[in-house]
Amino acid sequence: METTNKLKDINEVLDFLYQEFPQCFKQKDGIQPLKVGIFKDIAERIEGSEKVSKTQVRQALRKYTSNWRYLEAVTKSEFRIDLDGNQDEKVEQEHIEHAQKALEESRAKMAKRKKPQRPRKDGDTKSYKKNTGHHAKSGEKGAKVSNKPAKAAPVKRSGKVEPLPASEVKVNSKVKVKLGQALVNAVITEVNKDEVHVELVTGMQVKTKADSLYII
Numbered sequence: 562m563e564t565t566n567k568l569k570d571i572n573e574v575l576d577f578l579y580q581e582f583p584q585c586f587k588q589k590d591g592i593q594p595l596k597v598g599i600f601k602d603i604a605e606r607i608e609g610s611e612k613v614s615k616t617q618v619r620q621a622l623r624k625y626t627s628n629w630r631y632l633e634a635v636t637k638s639e640f641r642i643d644l645d646g647n648q649d650e651k652v653e654q655e656h657i658e659h660a661q662k663a664l665e666e667s668r669a670k671m672a673k674r675k676k677p678q679r680p681r682k683d684g685d686t687k688s689y690k691k692n693t694g695h696h697a698k699s700g701e702k703g704a705k706v707s708n709k710p711a712k713a714a715p716v717k718r719s720g721k722v723e724p725l726p727a728s729e730v731k732v733n734s735k736v737k738v739k740l741g742q743a744l745v746n747a748v749i750t751e752v753n754k755d756e757v758h759v760e761l762v763t764g765m766q767v768k769t770k771a772d773s774l775y776i777i
Contacts, residue, residue: 567612574613574621581607584646586625592634594641594656595626595764596649598733600750606644615751619758619766626764629667635660635763655746656762663763725774730757737775738767744775 568574578586582603585595596602600622604615625631636657641649722744725736730752737744738759747759750766757774759767 567614571620571624574617575625577613578621582644585642585644589630592630594635594638594652596641596643597748597760598750599644600760600766602644622766629664632660632664632763659745659762723776725776730771730774735777737777738769739773746777
């Protein structure tokens with residue numbers, strides 16, 4: 562039976578990146594934005610590695626680049642770095658704004674999870690019942706209240722967005738990728754039949770379909 566030495570836990574894969582590329586990946590202090598397309602560089606360096614696969618590296622990158630410290634680094638740093646810690650391209654304003662938004666949304670979700678529910682007191686319940694009875698009596702001869710739901714306001718479309726032609730679905734193409742209701746700038750890093758892997762402006766790796774890609 563063939564045995565495998567590949568790491569299984571995502572944190573172990575991150576430790577592997579810390580050890581292999583200490584000038585690039587940091588656990589806490591010294592975190593800097595990664596070069597756009599760094600996944601391709603890592604894939605070339607670890608070609609034939611018995612410890613990690615490309616899929617595992619992609620998952621580790623997703624976790625690393627969604628960390629609050631990393632997103633803060635994107636908002637505060639002027640340049641990105643490559644695997645050896647060398648200065649690369651400048652961090653664009655659009656990337657900074659996207660990182661700020663991702664940071665705010667992540668913190669808001671965390672705060673919502675931690676917010677304690679206020680226990681309801683007996684007095685609140687009684688008061689509610691009393692008020693309900695009072696309103697029922699006073700409103701008996703009043704006007705009828707409509708139970709029909711209000712019509713939703715029509716969704717405004719900002720502008721025409723054109724799907725990415727099949728001929729442009731290739732590695733290194735700059736595109737917009739649909740994430741939920743938002744369109745985010747990204748770069749295609751890998752094309753595997755129907756699956757397309759892209760790198761967002763923050764450095765996060767995302768797997769999507771070709772029909773979710775649009776022209777910038």
